[in-house]
Amino acid sequence: MSAQRKPLQLPGGDRLLLHSCCAPCSGELMEAFVVAGIDYSVFFYNPNIHPLKEYELRKEENIRFAQKHGVPFIDADYDTDHWFARAKGMENEPERGIRCTMCFDMRFERTALYAHEHGFPVMTTSLGISRWKNMAQINDSGQRAVAPYPGLSYWDYNWRKDGGSQRMIEISKRERFYQQEYCGCVYSLRDTNRHRKAQGRERIQLGVMFYGDDPPASD
Ligand code: SF4
Numbered sequence: 001m002s003a004q005r006k007p008l009q010l011p012g013g014d015r016l017l018l019h020s021c022c023a024p025c026s027g028e029l030m031e032a033f034v035v036a037g038i039d040y041s042v043f044f045y046n047p048n049i050h051p052l053k054e055y056e057l058r059k060e061e062n063i064r065f066a067q068k069h070g071v072p073f074i075d076a077d078y079d080t081d082h083w084f085a086r087a088k089g090m091e092n093e094p095e096r097g098i099r100c101t102m103c104f105d106m107r108f109e110r111t112a113l114y115a116h117e118h119g120f121p122v123m124t125t126s127l128g129i130s131r132w133k134n135m136a137q138i139n140d141s142g143q144r145a146v147a148p149y150p151g152l153s154y155w156d157y158n159w160r161k162d163g164g165s166q167r168m169i170e171i172s173k174r175e176r177f178y179q180q181e182y183c184g185c186v187y188s189l190r191d192t193n194r195h196r197k198a199q200g201r202e203r204i205q206l207g208v209m210f211y212g213d214d215p216p217a218s219d
Helices: 023-038 052-071 080-087 096-116 135-146 164-175 188-200
Strands: 016-018 040-044 073-075 121-124
Touching: 016 023, 023 040, 023 052, 023 164, 040 052, 040 096, 052 073, 073 164, 080 164, 096 135, 121 135, 121 164
Parallel strands: 016 040, 016 121, 040 073
Antiparallel strands: none
C-alpha cells in the first residue's frame, strides 16, 4: 500500500460539497474526507457523459461507494440538451481545449449554485486527480464558478500529491470499480476510438472493464 495522506484540513468552512465525476476519481478523496472527519456530500452532475448506459454505469458505481460510507449523494440533472447546446461549434476541439473548459464551467456552475442554495461554504472536485486532466484549467473553472457567491470558496487542493494518484488506483482495484476508457462525451469517445483504430486496436466496449481485471487479449 502507498503512504497515507497527511490529515486534511478543510479550509474556509465546516461543510464541503464534492463535485464527483466518477467513483474511481472520487474514491480517494472520499476516503480521505472520512479519515479527516470532514462533513461532506457528493454532488453528481455530469451531463457530459454519453451514452446513457455509460452515464448510469459511472453514477451507480459512485452511489454504491457513497452508500458504503454513509455519505449523502445528490443525483443532479442529466440535462444533456443543455450540454450539447453549450458544446455547439466545439465538436472537433481536442481534449484539454476550449470544449473541456466549457464542460468544467458548466458542471461547476451548477455545483456552486447548489452549494450556495444549501449552505455549503466550500466546494471542490475530483476531476483534478486524473493525470489526463489539466489541473490549472480545472481550478480556473472552479474559481470562476464560486466568484458570484461571496460566502463560497473553491478548494484547489492537489489530490495527486502525497500518494493520492497511487491510492486512487489501489482503491479502484479494491472496490473493483468500473473502468471507463474515455473521458465522457461523444466527442471523446469518437476520438479515442479513432486513436485505437490507428493503432489497430478494438473499439471501446461499454461496461466490460473493471479495475483489477486482466486487460482484454486484443489490447
Ligand atoms: S473530453 Fe471530457 S472534459 Fe472535455 S468536453 Fe468531453 S467530457 Fe468534457
